[in-house]
Amino acid sequence: MVDQKYRPVHVACINPDKFPQVALYMQSGTNLVLYKPADRPISKADLQRLNNNQVEQLYVGSGSIREVCDFLEDSISDILADSDISGPVKGQLLSQVAMNYVMDVFEMPDKLSNLDRCRNLVRQLLQYIAGNPNPLDALHSIVSHDFYTFAHSVHVASLSLLVHAEVFGLTADELEDVGIGGILHDVGMIFVPSGILEKTDILTNFEYNLIKKHAERGYECLRDLGGFSEITLAAVRYHHERNNGEGYPFQLAGDEIPRTAQVTAICDVFSALTSNRAYKKAMTKDEALALMESVGKDVFSPRLLEKFKAVVLPEES
Template identity: 55%
Template structure:
């Protein structure tokens, strides 16, 4: 699913004054090249040079990521309250930190048992998304193409939180459970082999059957770990149900599908269509909505899809 040597980290997340003393790498033709050793400070001049060369990411060795992630999560509250930092940069740092959490859970599903960590990140996400109408505009710059599944999880969580906040009168705790379900909705993919996940060609019937198992397996994994609400668990289990009953794993139909799973199904498809994948390029926001409305009959609750279109279109127009 990913290279096990280094993880990408956005330049925006690297504060020259406070960032941990770890080695940083660039990536060229698939190879990692040392940019800054651990005993040299990252400077404002480094940042300027990288930005001038349109470098968005450096890479950190996986062995150093625990220190980097702890640094980012500890400082999130202060970062989001700073007045000398623009909204986009705050978003990049928040999204980067959340993606790091998702990667940790995918590498070791037992990390999901640390629910307080997940809840805190979701609360930061919800506050950020609801506090600024342009808060989605940094999502595309969180991580590179090879980290699609992790960024996708963040995008689904963010979109689901927005829709639930605007459409339903949920309590903060309920919204937190929605966000947790979004971040972990594809956790079952850890049980699918990389040869299937990264296959550029059409899947065989057997391979597609294995892919379809991820929703149930993710649900069972989180159920076994314990501590997750029914809102989160059912979102993970049923985000691939279709409104016409043709989905999986339970072939639920109409409003028999849990409401959060109905929302997540819409957000899941929209995020997938608007991102580069191994087997195809991303489509535009407008094209994605057209596909969902005209080429996927029966897939979604039509009233909910109409509300989603309103919400995401309004957001996109604000960000222009």
């Protein structure tokens, strides 16, 4: 298992002239091994070899994470505009930058107050989604077990943005608020003790109830910080409410649940089902949708689920 103190870096963003001089690690089986020390520059020939060996990710250690993430975030606009980089790789890099943002926020919640940073990322996501034929596949391709929570947040934001952009007539600002809500929907998890989140045994009722508090705690945290819109706050607070009234925290039903939260809920479950986890393989999109339609008792609004399906399935054919 990859230690959480390392973060993945896509090889495509390593430009020998600009990339920070840091030690890079490589996955070997379940371990990370030193690929190059900080004082040895990476060359074009190294990159060519990595390419030939189909190595897409290297890792950076905790001491250089900040430097590398800042480099990536600063260069993401150039990367997205670079015609030498393919659309899917751009998607992976963008997803990585967004994922780094979520990791920062989970590790250092004071970063939440920098709302502009999140808004900029959502703008880039929106642009990418609008300009690429299969945006979701690329944005969701770097999920590894160890970074699931962070990659899941970006996936939910991408799905929710795509659905809202294609189905509902929202303004650009509203769409950004939807994306911010998607990225931060589980931010309340920072208040759940890590021992519970990492527990692999069955949770006790007490522990499960603590986890269930993440929706309201996330909402309270963002509300108290200020600057987050009603759309964003609703996505965070109500994404575990269910159409049939059997969700939490308030057991709202049907139209009592704000639409953004209903869509976020669908994206949340769909993302979880279609992602690889340590304990289960990912379902296909069709399998996930079939399951979501068959769970009965209208857990999700059938109307919204239908619209969701129309947006995520055509890419397959």
